[in-house]
Amino acid sequence: MTKTLAELRAAIDAVDRELLAALNHRAALANEVGDLKRAEGTPVFRPEREAAVINGLQNANPGPLKENNVANIWREIMSACRALEAPQRVAFLGPAGTFSEQAAVQFFGSSIERVPCISIDEVFRATAAGTAQFGVVPVENSTEGVVARSLDLFLNTPLHIVGETSLLVRHNLLRQANSLKDIEAVLAHPQALAQCQGWLNAHLPDVERRAVSSNAEGARLASTNPAWAGIASDRAATEFGLHIAAHAIQDDAFNRTRFAVVCLPQTLNAPEASGKDCVSLIVSVPNRPGAVHDILVPLKKHGVSMTRFESRPARSGQWEYYFYIDLQGHPSQPQVTAALEDLRGLCAFYKVLGTYPLGE
Numbered sequence: 441m442t443k444t445l446a447e448l449r450a451a452i453d454a455v456d457r458e459l460l461a462a463l464n465h466r467a468a469l470a471n472e473v474g475d476l477k478r479a480e481g482t483p484v485f486r487p488e489r490e491a492a493v494i495n496g497l498q499n500a501n502p503g504p505l506k507e508n509n510v511a512n513i514w515r516e517i518m519s520a521c522r523a524l525e526a527p528q529r530v531a532f533l534g535p536a537g538t539f540s541e542q543a544a545v546q547f548f549g550s551s552i553e554r555v556p557c558i559s560i561d562e563v564f565r566a567t568a569a570g571t572a573q574f575g576v577v578p579v580e581n582s583t584e585g586v587v588a589r590s591l592d593l594f595l596n597t598p599l600h601i602v603g604e605t606s607l608l609v610r611h612n613l614l615r616q617a618n619s620l621k622d623i624e625a626v627l628a629h630p631q632a633l634a635q636c637q638g639w640l641n642a643h644l645p646d647v648e649r650r651a652v653s654s655n656a657e658g659a660r661l662a663s664t665n666p667a668w669a670g671i672a673s674d675r676a677a678t679e680f681g682l683h684i685a686a687h688a689i690q691d692d693a694f695n696r697t698r699f700a701v702v703c704l705p706q707t708l709n710a711p712e713a714s715g716k717d718c719v720s721l722i723v724s725v726p727n728r729p730g731a732v733h734d735i736l737v738p739l740k741k742h743g744v745s746m747t748r749f750e751s752r753p754a755r756s757g758q759w760e761y762y763f764y765i766d767l768q769g770h771p772s773q774p775q776v777t778a779a780l781e782d783l784r785g786l787c788a789f790y791k792v793l794g795t796y797p798l799g800e
């Protein structure tokens with residue numbers, strides 16, 4: 441016999457009470473872990489452990505919940521448990537409502553102390569100075585390529601990468617009126633203006649495009665002037681009380697941005713192997729024929745795959761470059777260590793930016 445609505449809801453209420461008891465039990469255990477860590481002086485946040493918890497549960501998941509539901513639910517549970525051990529302060533390019541904030545919450549869950557910063561430089565500075573324990577910075581966009589400022593700052597920073605996450609970035613045109621009429625300027629971060637240039641050329645060809653420090657700042661400014669529009673997320677529309685005058689105006693429907701999570705090595709040392717890991721490094725090679733080819737030889741020899749290869753000018757005026765390389769694997773695997781050692785021997789400059797579990 442099928443159950444009535446009232447019976448089903450009563451059953452759900454009973455399950456929720458069981459969940460509540462189980463979650464509080466879990467939180468109490470995490471609190472005990474916190475006491476142990478405090479006594480040992482070891483870090484609260486252990487991304488490889490969190491990745492392993494999520495992987496384990498996804499593998500054990502009988503459904504009907506989907507794998508990504510399981511990941512999202514447990515990320516929030518672990519965020520709340522971690523906050524009981526000690527709330528983590530996380531810096532990102534602000535103000536509230538930016539994609540960087542969204543990336544921070546996607547990675548750490550929402551139980552964090554938010555430290556919005558006025559620029560990417562400031563995220564690095566605040567994290568290096570200890571104002572925040574972690575920083576979240578954009579590194580690459582699927583339409584526009586690298587975020588040059590972040591890559592350049594990696595070169596000299598004492599911070600290292602301990603995690604990554606990527607977001608589907610949907611840009612909307614936001615303004616006070618729900619129309620495209622009488623717009624004098626569109627204000628957004630240069631990356632967003634670039635990612636929407638096809639739409640802007642087609643729909644607002646004669647309107648001034650003004651670069652501002654973040655999309656959320658553009659949205660904030662649009663809320664102060666009816667002739668201005670911003671390009672930002674749905675959340676920024678809610679945050680600043682604006683209409684979405686045009687939805688999803690980015691030129692690439694699958695526009696994604698990848699973010700790196702950074703911290704001082706004393707906050708968190710290189711995460712242990714999670715099973716799906718990545719090593720990021722910057723190298724430069726002497727400017728001679730075949731030098732770039734030589735970098736690839738150790739990787740081929742030791743069977744290590746490279747998932748990223750970017751170049752940035754070394755600013756020496758000599759047409760020299762730094763190469764940003766991502767390798768798959770973890771230094772606990774002998775072939776990865778062997779490839780890194782061979783590579784180091786070839787390079788004029790060699791810096792490991794971090795070893796971390798692969799993100800979404």
Ligand SMILES: C=C(O[C@@H]1C=C(C(=O)O)C=C[C@H]1O)C(=O)O
Nearest residue numbers: 470473484485486489490518521
């Ligand atoms: C509880 C721990 O601390 C944190 C919280 C975790 C959790 O809630 O499962 C996992 C890893 C840590 O980030 C732990 O290290 O086991």
